[in-house]
Amino acid sequence: MTRPAQRPSCNRILLKMSGEALMGNGEFGISPEVLDRMAGEIRQVVNLGVQVGLVVGGGNLFRGAALQKAGLGRVTGDHMGMLATVMNALAMRDALERAGLRALAMSAIPMSGVVERYDRMRAIRHMEKGRVVLFSAGTGNPFFTTDTAATLRGIEIEADLVLKATKVDGVYSDDPVTNPDAIRYDELSFDEAISKELRVMDLTALALCRDHNMPLCVFNMNKQGALQRVVAGEAEGTFLVSGDRS
Ligand SMILES: Nc1ncnc2c1ncn2[C@@H]1O[C@H](COP(=O)(O)OP(=O)(O)OP(=O)(O)O)[C@@H](O)[C@H]1O
Numbered sequence: 001m002t003r004p005a006q007r008p009s010c011n012r013i014l015l016k017m018s019g020e021a022l023m024g025n026g027e028f029g030i031s032p033e034v035l036d037r038m039a040g041e042i043r044q045v046v047n048l049g050v051q052v053g054l055v056v057g058g059g060n061l062f063r064g065a066a067l068q069k070a071g072l073g074r075v076t077g078d079h080m081g082m083l084a085t086v087m088n089a090l091a092m093r094d095a096l097e098r099a100g101l102r103a104l105a106m107s108a109i110p111m112s113g114v115v116e117r118y119d120r121m122r123a124i125r126h127m128e129k130g131r132v133v134l135f136s137a138g139t140g141n142p143f144f145t146t147d148t149a150a151t152l153r154g155i156e157i158e159a160d161l162v163l164k165a166t167k168v169d170g171v172y173s174d175d176p177v178t179n180p181d182a183i184r185y186d187e188l189s190f191d192e193a194i195s196k197e198l199r200v201m202d203l204t205a206l207a208l209c210r211d212h213n214m215p216l217c218v219f220n221m222n223k224q225g226a227l228q229r230v231v232a233g234e235a236e237g238t239f240l241v242s243g244d245r246s
């Protein structure tokens with residue numbers, strides 16, 4: 001018999017938003033409507049007093065692996081991917097400010113005059129003052145993803161929960177976009193996700209969460225109010241936890 005894992009109370013969260021989701025119905029780039037809608041969802045939880053750290057992916061602009069297939073060197077492609085995440089963070093920061101929130105972007109790659117350099121203690125202090133902090137440029141290193149960067153930052157800033165906002169509403173037995181018979185999990189362990197190779201998030205990110213006992217929720221941020229429901233501990237998306245649930 002498995003019992004549902006206890007939901008953490010969310011005073012501080014790390015939210016990872018897919019870059020691809022920012023395209024809306026487009027095939028590339030950033031949709032201003034999506035930015036404003038996402039900012040509205042984030043405002044709901046900030047207004048509840050939740051401290052928010054944010055990582056935005058870069059898949060709407062560049063991914064290193066795709067650029068390599070097109071003939072670029074992998075490291076060059078990854079650098080371009082990380083710079084893409086800075087552009088997304090700048091656009092998201094402005095949307096958050098338009099929504100009436102205070103927000104600032106930090107970057108793992110120094111970019112003086114554009115964004116602050118990543119600094120853990122400064123980030124925590126900003127969040128304690130109610131500012132949304134966007135962590136851009138991933139980990140600053142090639143061969144990683146923003147899922148791993150989000151997990152890493154979540155652990156560093158001592159978030160209560162890492163949330164992966166994506167275009168599907170949780171973790172399935174197979175990719176639900178290509179397999180309509182895939183079944184959604186309400187809850188599962190990181191070990192199950194890793195051993196079943198459920199590719200909603202990369203293995204490095206899943207292993208980091210597991211090893212540092214960081215709970216993770218995968219949910220669909222296109223569903224209105226879903227972020228707030230996750231933060232309130234309501235049934236939404238898939239909840240992943242470390243260890244044996246029996
Ligand atoms: N077992 C699974 N359960 C759920 N989704 C899965 C699974 N396997 C693959 N996927 C796919 O993983 C995708 C989630 O990745 P998402 O687009 O959020 O990715 P990302 O690569 O982290 O973001 P970005 O767009 O920023 O690069 C879903 O859209 C879904 O199609």
Ligand SMILES: O=c1ccn([C@@H]2O[C@H](COP(=O)(O)O)[C@@H](O)[C@H]2O)c(=O)[nH]1
Nearest residue numbers: 057058064078081082138139144145146
């Ligand atoms: O730590 C990191 C994070 C990201 N990258 C590169 O950026 C792109 C975009 O990130 P997504 O997670 O795919 O949205 C990624 O494909 C990598 O090429 C990186 O090198 N290091």
